[in-house]
Amino acid sequence: xxxxxxxxxxxxxxxxxxxxxxxxxxxxxxxxxxxxxxxxxxxxxxxxxxxxxxxxxxxxxxxxxxxxxxxxxxxxxxxxxxxxxxxxxxxxxxxxxxxxxxxxxxxxxxxxxx
Amino acid sequence: xxxxxxxxxxxxxxxxxxxxxxxxxxxxxxxxxxxxxxxxxxxxxxxxxxxxxxxxxxxxxxxxxxxxxxxxxxxxxxxxxxxxxxxxxxxxxxxxxxxxxxxxxxxxxxxxxx
Numbered sequence: 001x002x003x004x005x006x007x008x009x010x011x012x013x014x015x016x017x018x019x020x021x022x023x024x025x026x027x028x029x030x031x032x033x034x035x036x037x038x039x040x041x042x043x044x045x046x047x048x049x050x051x052x053x054x055x056x057x058x059x060x061x062x063x064x065x066x067x068x069x070x071x072x073x074x075x076x077x078x079x080x081x082x083x084x085x086x087x088x089x090x091x092x093x094x095x096x097x098x099x100x101x102x103x104x105x106x107x108x109x110x111x112x113x114x
Numbered sequence: 115x116x117x118x119x120x121x122x123x124x125x126x127x128x129x130x131x132x133x134x135x136x137x138x139x140x141x142x143x144x145x146x147x148x149x150x151x152x153x154x155x156x157x158x159x160x161x162x163x164x165x166x167x168x169x170x171x172x173x174x175x176x177x178x179x180x181x182x183x184x185x186x187x188x189x190x191x192x193x194x195x196x197x198x199x200x201x202x203x204x205x206x207x208x209x210x211x212x213x214x215x216x217x218x219x220x221x222x223x224x225x226x227x228x
Binding site: 004006009036042043044046049092094096098099100101102103106 | 157172215219
């Protein structure tokens with residue numbers, strides 16, 4: 001069955017430090033992968049997406065993600081975290097057999113300490 | 115402004131009292147979907163629609179109904195709400211049913227069933 005695993009429920013980093021959020025997926029076909037961010041009390045905002053081509057994708061707010069097919073991973077990175085990055089982050093894979101269904105991971109809550 | 119709107123944003127109700135959460139998009143999108151978000155589980159798809167009069171079950175459809183009589187609207191109906199339907203609900207839409215299409219999410223509806 002298709003699934004997305006985000007191994008870290010909570011991560012705390014210092015402001016200015018680098019960040020990596022992990023995501024592993026299980027999907028038989030070529031995956032379409034996404035990272036969304038949800039600020040407290042807000043909806044979901046798309047950070048970036050991978051469809052094909054270059055395995056390193058750039059997104060908004062200085063985020064990037066690298067697709068590694070051999071590891072079934074799509075980790076999200078940022079070189080220097082800002083206090084405003086504190087939020088919950090969701091990795092998702094699109095399941096084409098059901099139209100445009102997204103299967104989400106459980107989320108990772110990022111805390112930024114000053 | 116292109117957007118997905120949901121109403122109400124917050125709702126407290128009692129067990130068994132029928133309710134409807136409305137969802138509307140102004141982008142002429144074909145695909146619409148409902149998700150529920152629960153702590154530690156991420157977002158899970160309830161129902162989806164590939165076009166007018168075409169709807170199908172997602173991963174957690176029990177206790178919910180939907181309809182798609184017009185392209186822009188996709189209401190979520192809880193005929194007899196129960197406490198286990200207390201959750202945060204998101205409506206989403208995309209231009210087509212391709213996994214490559216970005217999904218746009220509404221602001222969410224927080225439902226409490228007592």
